[in-house]
Amino acid sequence: xxxxxxxxxxxxxxxxxxxxxxxxxxxxxxxxxxxxxxxxxxxxxxxxxxxxxxxxxxxxxxxxxxxxxxxxxxxxxxxxxxxxxxxxxxxxxxxxxxxxxxxxxxxxxxxxxxxxxxxxxxxxxxxxxxxxxxxxxxxxxxxxxxxxxxxxxxxxxxxxxxxxxxxxxxxxxxxxxxxxxxxxxxxxxxxxxxxxxxxxxxxxxxxxxxxxxxxxxxxxxx
Numbered sequence: 382x383x384x385x386x387x388x389x390x391x392x393x394x395x396x397x398x399x400x401x402x403x404x405x406x407x408x409x410x411x412x413x414x415x416x417x418x419x420x421x422x423x424x425x426x427x428x429x430x431x432x433x434x435x436x437x438x439x440x441x442x443x444x445x446x447x448x449x450x451x452x453x454x455x456x457x458x459x460x461x462x463x464x465x466x467x468x469x470x471x472x473x474x475x476x477x478x479x480x481x482x483x484x485x486x487x488x489x490x491x492x493x494x495x496x497x498x499x500x501x502x503x504x505x506x507x508x509x510x511x512x513x514x515x516x517x518x519x520x521x522x523x524x525x526x527x528x529x530x531x532x533x534x535x536x537x538x539x540x541x542x543x544x545x546x547x548x549x550x551x552x553x554x555x556x557x558x559x560x561x562x563x564x565x566x567x568x569x570x571x572x573x574x575x576x577x578x579x580x581x582x583x584x585x586x587x588x589x590x591x592x593x594x595x596x597x598x599x600x601x602x603x
Contacts, residue, residue, distance in 0.1 A: 397565045398524060403459075403559050405432075406427070406556050407425055408425060409423055415489065418478055419485070422454035431458075431556055446522055447469075451474050458530045475514040515573075523566075549583070
Protein backbone atom coordinates (compact mmCIF):
# COMPACT_ATOMS: atom_id res chain seq x y z
CA UNK A 382 0.00 0.00 0.00
CA UNK A 383 1.48 3.35 -1.01
CA UNK A 384 1.43 6.02 1.76
CA UNK A 385 -0.16 8.76 -0.32
CA UNK A 386 -3.58 9.79 0.98
CA UNK A 387 -5.33 10.29 4.27
CA UNK A 388 -9.06 9.61 4.66
CA UNK A 389 -10.05 12.91 3.09
CA UNK A 390 -7.76 12.44 0.10
CA UNK A 391 -5.44 15.23 1.24
CA UNK A 392 -1.67 15.06 1.35
CA UNK A 393 -0.45 14.76 4.93
CA UNK A 394 3.24 15.56 5.07
CA UNK A 395 3.72 19.13 6.28
CA UNK A 396 6.10 21.37 4.34
CA UNK A 397 6.39 19.07 1.34
CA UNK A 398 5.32 19.79 -2.21
CA UNK A 399 1.80 18.49 -2.78
CA UNK A 400 1.76 16.70 -6.13
CA UNK A 401 -1.50 15.75 -7.82
CA UNK A 402 -0.20 13.09 -10.22
CA UNK A 403 -2.62 12.53 -13.11
CA UNK A 404 -2.63 10.17 -16.06
CA UNK A 405 -3.83 11.76 -19.32
CA UNK A 406 -7.34 11.07 -20.58
CA UNK A 407 -8.11 8.29 -23.02
CA UNK A 408 -6.69 8.74 -26.51
CA UNK A 409 -7.61 7.48 -29.95
CA UNK A 410 -4.73 4.99 -29.75
CA UNK A 411 -5.64 3.89 -26.20
CA UNK A 412 -9.02 2.84 -27.53
CA UNK A 413 -7.36 1.04 -30.47
CA UNK A 414 -4.84 -0.69 -28.16
CA UNK A 415 -1.88 0.80 -29.98
CA UNK A 416 1.45 1.21 -28.15
CA UNK A 417 1.88 4.99 -28.16
CA UNK A 418 5.20 5.39 -26.39
CA UNK A 419 6.61 8.84 -27.10
CA UNK A 420 4.31 9.63 -30.03
CA UNK A 421 2.11 12.69 -29.45
CA UNK A 422 -1.32 11.04 -29.24
CA UNK A 423 -4.66 12.86 -29.16
CA UNK A 424 -7.53 12.69 -26.68
CA UNK A 425 -10.75 11.17 -27.97
CA UNK A 426 -14.20 12.35 -26.86
CA UNK A 427 -14.15 10.09 -23.81
CA UNK A 428 -10.66 11.33 -22.90
CA UNK A 429 -11.75 14.97 -23.04
CA UNK A 430 -14.71 14.21 -20.78
CA UNK A 431 -12.40 12.38 -18.36
CA UNK A 432 -10.15 15.44 -18.24
CA UNK A 433 -13.20 17.64 -17.61
CA UNK A 434 -14.16 15.40 -14.69
CA UNK A 435 -10.71 15.85 -13.17
CA UNK A 436 -10.96 19.60 -13.75
CA UNK A 437 -14.27 19.70 -11.87
CA UNK A 438 -12.86 17.59 -9.06
CA UNK A 439 -9.83 19.88 -8.61
CA UNK A 440 -11.59 23.18 -9.33
CA UNK A 441 -11.90 24.08 -5.65
CA UNK A 442 -8.40 22.94 -4.75
CA UNK A 443 -5.76 25.67 -4.36
CA UNK A 444 -3.36 24.90 -7.21
CA UNK A 445 -0.13 26.84 -7.74
CA UNK A 446 1.10 25.27 -10.97
CA UNK A 447 0.18 22.75 -13.67
CA UNK A 448 2.93 20.70 -15.30
CA UNK A 449 2.68 18.13 -18.09
CA UNK A 450 4.73 15.81 -20.20
CA UNK A 451 5.63 17.53 -23.47
CA UNK A 452 3.50 15.02 -25.42
CA UNK A 453 0.20 16.40 -26.76
CA UNK A 454 -2.11 13.92 -25.02
CA UNK A 455 -0.75 15.05 -21.66
CA UNK A 456 -0.75 18.73 -22.61
CA UNK A 457 -4.39 18.56 -23.77
CA UNK A 458 -5.42 16.97 -20.47
CA UNK A 459 -3.42 19.48 -18.44
CA UNK A 460 -4.88 22.48 -20.26
CA UNK A 461 -8.40 21.34 -19.43
CA UNK A 462 -7.47 20.88 -15.76
CA UNK A 463 -5.64 24.23 -15.61
CA UNK A 464 -8.48 26.28 -17.15
CA UNK A 465 -10.61 26.76 -13.97
CA UNK A 466 -7.51 28.08 -12.18
CA UNK A 467 -6.46 30.46 -14.95
CA UNK A 468 -3.04 28.81 -15.07
CA UNK A 469 -0.78 28.10 -18.03
CA UNK A 470 0.78 24.66 -18.49
CA UNK A 471 4.51 24.11 -18.17
CA UNK A 472 5.98 21.07 -19.92
CA UNK A 473 8.93 18.80 -19.24
CA UNK A 474 10.38 15.89 -21.23
CA UNK A 475 11.17 14.21 -17.89
CA UNK A 476 7.52 13.16 -17.68
CA UNK A 477 7.29 11.64 -21.18
CA UNK A 478 5.99 8.10 -21.53
CA UNK A 479 8.47 5.25 -21.75
CA UNK A 480 10.23 4.99 -25.10
CA UNK A 481 8.97 1.68 -26.46
CA UNK A 482 11.42 1.63 -29.37
CA UNK A 483 10.37 -0.68 -32.19
CA UNK A 484 7.27 -1.73 -30.24
CA UNK A 485 5.91 1.80 -30.80
CA UNK A 486 2.84 1.85 -33.04
CA UNK A 487 2.22 -1.89 -32.66
CA UNK A 488 -1.09 -3.54 -31.64
CA UNK A 489 -0.52 -4.30 -27.94
CA UNK A 490 -2.15 -7.79 -27.83
CA UNK A 491 0.27 -8.89 -30.57
CA UNK A 492 3.24 -8.11 -28.31
CA UNK A 493 2.36 -10.51 -25.51
CA UNK A 494 5.12 -13.05 -24.97
CA UNK A 495 7.49 -11.42 -27.46
CA UNK A 496 11.16 -10.99 -26.63
CA UNK A 497 11.75 -7.30 -25.97
CA UNK A 498 14.04 -5.53 -28.46
CA UNK A 499 17.10 -3.69 -27.19
CA UNK A 500 15.77 -0.27 -28.21
CA UNK A 501 13.13 -0.11 -25.44
CA UNK A 502 13.99 2.36 -22.65
CA UNK A 503 15.36 0.27 -19.78
CA UNK A 504 13.72 0.18 -16.37
CA UNK A 505 16.76 1.72 -14.60
CA UNK A 506 16.74 4.64 -17.07
CA UNK A 507 13.00 5.05 -16.60
CA UNK A 508 13.37 5.09 -12.81
CA UNK A 509 16.22 7.59 -13.03
CA UNK A 510 14.06 9.87 -15.16
CA UNK A 511 11.25 9.54 -12.60
CA UNK A 512 13.66 10.46 -9.81
CA UNK A 513 14.88 13.46 -11.82
CA UNK A 514 11.26 14.52 -12.32
CA UNK A 515 10.48 14.38 -8.59
CA UNK A 516 13.66 16.31 -7.81
CA UNK A 517 12.65 18.90 -10.41
CA UNK A 518 9.21 19.27 -8.86
CA UNK A 519 10.45 19.54 -5.27
CA UNK A 520 13.18 22.06 -6.08
CA UNK A 521 11.11 24.17 -8.50
CA UNK A 522 7.91 24.17 -6.44
CA UNK A 523 8.91 23.67 -2.77
CA UNK A 524 5.86 23.73 -0.52
CA UNK A 525 3.55 24.38 -3.52
CA UNK A 526 0.52 22.48 -4.78
CA UNK A 527 1.19 21.16 -8.27
CA UNK A 528 -0.82 19.16 -10.79
CA UNK A 529 1.39 16.98 -13.03
CA UNK A 530 -0.07 15.12 -16.01
CA UNK A 531 1.90 12.14 -17.23
CA UNK A 532 1.42 8.65 -18.65
CA UNK A 533 0.62 5.12 -17.52
CA UNK A 534 4.09 3.58 -17.33
CA UNK A 535 5.92 6.81 -16.54
CA UNK A 536 3.58 7.57 -13.66
CA UNK A 537 4.13 4.01 -12.44
CA UNK A 538 7.87 4.74 -12.34
CA UNK A 539 7.26 7.99 -10.44
CA UNK A 540 5.14 6.12 -7.89
CA UNK A 541 7.81 3.41 -7.53
CA UNK A 542 10.51 5.99 -6.86
CA UNK A 543 8.25 7.80 -4.41
CA UNK A 544 7.56 4.57 -2.49
CA UNK A 545 11.08 3.14 -2.81
CA UNK A 546 9.88 -0.08 -4.45
CA UNK A 547 9.88 -1.82 -7.84
CA UNK A 548 7.45 -0.82 -10.57
CA UNK A 549 5.78 -4.23 -10.37
CA UNK A 550 4.69 -3.42 -6.82
CA UNK A 551 2.75 -0.36 -7.98
CA UNK A 552 -0.79 -0.54 -9.30
CA UNK A 553 -0.95 1.10 -12.71
CA UNK A 554 -3.04 4.27 -13.02
CA UNK A 555 -6.12 4.33 -15.22
CA UNK A 556 -6.80 7.17 -17.68
CA UNK A 557 -7.49 10.44 -15.82
CA UNK A 558 -6.85 8.83 -12.43
CA UNK A 559 -5.42 11.15 -9.75
CA UNK A 560 -3.06 10.20 -6.93
CA UNK A 561 -1.70 12.63 -4.35
CA UNK A 562 1.96 12.53 -3.29
CA UNK A 563 3.98 14.68 -0.87
CA UNK A 564 7.57 14.46 -2.13
CA UNK A 565 10.56 16.28 -0.69
CA UNK A 566 14.03 16.47 -2.21
CA UNK A 567 15.56 14.55 0.70
CA UNK A 568 12.94 11.81 0.68
CA UNK A 569 13.15 11.46 -3.11
CA UNK A 570 16.91 10.89 -3.00
CA UNK A 571 16.55 8.12 -0.41
CA UNK A 572 13.51 6.45 -1.98
CA UNK A 573 15.04 6.58 -5.47
CA UNK A 574 18.09 4.69 -4.20
CA UNK A 575 15.83 2.12 -2.54
CA UNK A 576 13.79 1.71 -5.74
CA UNK A 577 16.92 1.24 -7.87
CA UNK A 578 18.31 -1.34 -5.46
CA UNK A 579 15.04 -3.28 -5.25
CA UNK A 580 14.75 -3.29 -9.05
CA UNK A 581 18.34 -4.51 -9.50
CA UNK A 582 17.78 -7.34 -7.02
CA UNK A 583 14.50 -8.35 -8.66
CA UNK A 584 16.07 -8.25 -12.13
CA UNK A 585 19.04 -10.35 -11.04
CA UNK A 586 16.74 -12.91 -9.44
CA UNK A 587 14.56 -13.11 -12.55
CA UNK A 588 17.60 -13.49 -14.83
CA UNK A 589 19.05 -16.25 -12.66
CA UNK A 590 15.75 -18.13 -12.64
CA UNK A 591 15.45 -17.87 -16.42
CA UNK A 592 19.01 -19.08 -16.89
CA UNK A 593 18.48 -22.04 -14.56
CA UNK A 594 15.45 -23.06 -16.58
CA UNK A 595 17.39 -22.55 -19.85
CA UNK A 596 14.65 -20.31 -21.21
CA UNK A 597 14.64 -17.03 -23.11
CA UNK A 598 13.32 -14.16 -21.01
CA UNK A 599 10.18 -12.69 -22.48
CA UNK A 600 7.72 -10.09 -21.27
CA UNK A 601 4.39 -8.66 -22.26
CA UNK A 602 3.91 -4.94 -22.84
CA UNK A 603 2.26 -2.96 -20.05
